[in-house]
Amino acid sequence: MMARITMDDVDALARGCAVLGTGGGGDVRTAAIAARRAISAYGEVPLVSLEELDPDALVLPLSGIGAPTVSHEMIAAAEEPVLIRDEVERVFGRPPAAVMSSEIGGANGVAPVAWAARLGLPLLDADAMGRAFPEVQMVSMNVAGIPPTPVVMADAVGNVVTIRPIDGVWSERMARAVCVAAGSSALMADYILTAGELARGAIRGTVRRAIAIGRATQGARDPLAALIAELGAARLITGKLTELERRTTGGFARGTVVIEGTGEDRGRRLTVEIQNENLVAIENDRVRAIVPDLITIVDTLTASAIQTENLRYGQRVTVIAWPCDPLWRTPEGLKIAGPRAFGYDLDHLPVETIAP
Amino acid sequence: MMARITMDDVDALARGCAVLGTGGGGDVRTAAIAARRAISAYGEVPLVSLEELDPDALVLPLSGIGAPTVSHEMIAAAEEPVLIRDEVERVFGRPPAAVMSSEIGGANGVAPVAWAARLGLPLLDADAMGRAFPEVQMVSMNVAGIPPTPVVMADAVGNVVTIRPIDGVWSERMARAVCVAAGSSALMADYILTAGELARGAIRGTVRRAIAIGRATQGARDPLAALIAELGAARLITGKLTELERRTTGGFARGTVVIEGTGEDRGRRLTVEIQNENLVAIENDRVRAIVPDLITIVDTLTASAIQTENLRYGQRVTVIAWPCDPLWRTPEGLKIAGPRAFGYDLDHLPVETIAP
DSSP states (O other): OOEOOOOHHHHHHHHHHHHSSSSSSSSSHHHHHHHHHHHHHHHHHEEGGGGGGGGGEEEEEEEEEEHHHHTTTTTTTTTTTHHHHHHHHHHHHOOEEEEEEOOOOHHHHHHHHHHHHHTOOOEEEESSSSSSSSHHHHHHHHTTOOOOOOOOOOOOTOOOOOOOOHHHHHHHHHHHHHHHHSSSSSEEOOOOHHHHHTTOOEETTHHHHHHHHHHHHOOOOSSSHHHHHHHHHHEEEEEEEEEEEEEEEEEEEEEEEEEEEOOOGGEEEEEEEEEEEEEEEETTEEEEEESSSSSEEEETTTTOOOOOGHHHHHOEEEEEEEEEOOGGGSSHHHOOOHHGGGGGOOOOHHHHHOOO | OEEEHHHHHHHHHHHHHHHHHTTTOOOOOHHHHHHHHHHHHHOOOEEEEGGEEEETOEEEEEEEEHHHHHHHHHHHHTTTHHHHHHHHHHHHSSSOOOEEEEEOSSSHHHHHHHHHHHOOOOOEEEESSSOOOOOTOOOOHHHHHOOOOOOOEEESSSSSEEEOOSHHHHHHHHHHHHHHHHEEEEEEEEEOOHHHHHHHOOOTTTHHHHHHHHHTTTTOOOOOHHHHHHOOOOEEEEEEEEEEEEEEEETEEEEEEEEEOGGGHHHHHOOOEESSSEEEEEEETTTEEETTTTTEEEEETTOOBOGGOOOOOEEEEEEEEEEEOOOSSHHHHHHHHHHGTTOOOOOOOOHHHHHH
């Protein structure tokens, strides 16, 4: 059993988190640098399971919020976690006992190592998505019917905002407005719950899983095959990135990317639609994979995931897809983060039934 | 001595507040209706001075924030004051003992009667502007160097937001963003202080003064002369409103109005520039009055103040101007709410030296 997150774990974690989410919360490599620096300054971070915490212990789910193309530049100023910790202590009357990733996918899966190190707290081996989603109400606690309130935010200049929204959608609306006013980047804590309350709201084991995904490709002879095996993923297409359209609107990075098949996939053409994350993969008007299942574009040679903002014309890529956590396929899960939550008039079809 | 605000006082207060501010926080008549309803439901509101409160008693300065053209429609949903009171009790560990107007000018001078009645609290005979200003950092506590933190906001659907800004300008920026997200209208408490702390930060006696201004014109044979005498104001021009340009941008109502003289003022032409409030009056490129001194456009016949949103082509009006509270003429006061704080490259010139 791994009791602490070491420098070496950070690299594997960053690789794994990049596979689990390609949009949200800043650049994964920048987050990894911040995590390594924080470990160097404050020591390795204990990794604990929910069962190892006292049921009354307060857990602090943290995530960066903002358009990735902006927060790329601004991640991990040192004092935001401290400001949030202090405000939580004021609001709840006691300090948090552990930090948790709100989303394991992307930079938000890696940066909590830095935030936990800065606060001298352990990191919980769990998150609230099992992947990445672009909106703050798309979390497992919301699926479990737990209200997000209060939401605590801090920005780089030192402003602290506490929101008591009436529901998850207002939480997103208010948090996004504060984020934009703060220069489109802020650190956020929501669903601040006890370990006991989190037992019915967290997705467990996802930090260890992200590290395992990262390790699977390190030093493998065929990294792509190793990654696909580790994830139990379907390969949707291998080819070349031939069309790319991106824009930042309403605090989100949106876009469309087209991959044209090469080699055994020659003559095929796959379109992926993006809102921070890859949401749907379509071939010949047929859905090949769709949110909340995971779709990731990886470098065909190295199997490294390519973040939305790093997509470029001409890249040699493979698109893979695999099942989300079963929680997201429940009726409530699909209501919160299924195709219709993103404006698609489409039902969710499990990737394992349509991708091959 | 008047110990309670009665139904009859509300009418005079509304007339007086309309003279003291023509933009901010919604429609004065709507606020007066809300105040009368609340008195009817919850009883008359005790009016207390700072000295009558225990020095440790918490005072709750309340104001509506939003573009007047929007909040006109939305003022005074019943539960916002209760949501703010509850949050203040959570944050400070004790409930407020009195309500205070953040700005005595406009609807924000009248609505606190409704809010105090709803909460069963007395109203403090003081405010933080002695008039109305369009931005939340333009308050006497800011001039006194007191930080605004925390700022507590509530909206009509029930969301509650607490902001701990690093300074007054960030307070305005964050509060404005939350306000816009809430549909451009919210109730706000800032500078929540004890009566003892407020002793160096509040402008005293302004509720009674607003009532006196309102009473001066009620039943007067020459209301305009009575108003001018009560205020010690200068008459800048009497004439007809001939040009009017208004727009709502960035949460503010901005515009320009031109009055052409009639009668003894025939041949003269006065331009008034507006950001919620009337900021500067110019005649032949010469400043006749400028913020923070007060400039109000009144109906020539009745001496009723005309709110920015009710200005219309063809109205027969008189523009009057008079000195602001001495606080606003100090270097710190001018820095916060002088001409340059509104983007004018002009020095403040006391109205009594330039208007006649």
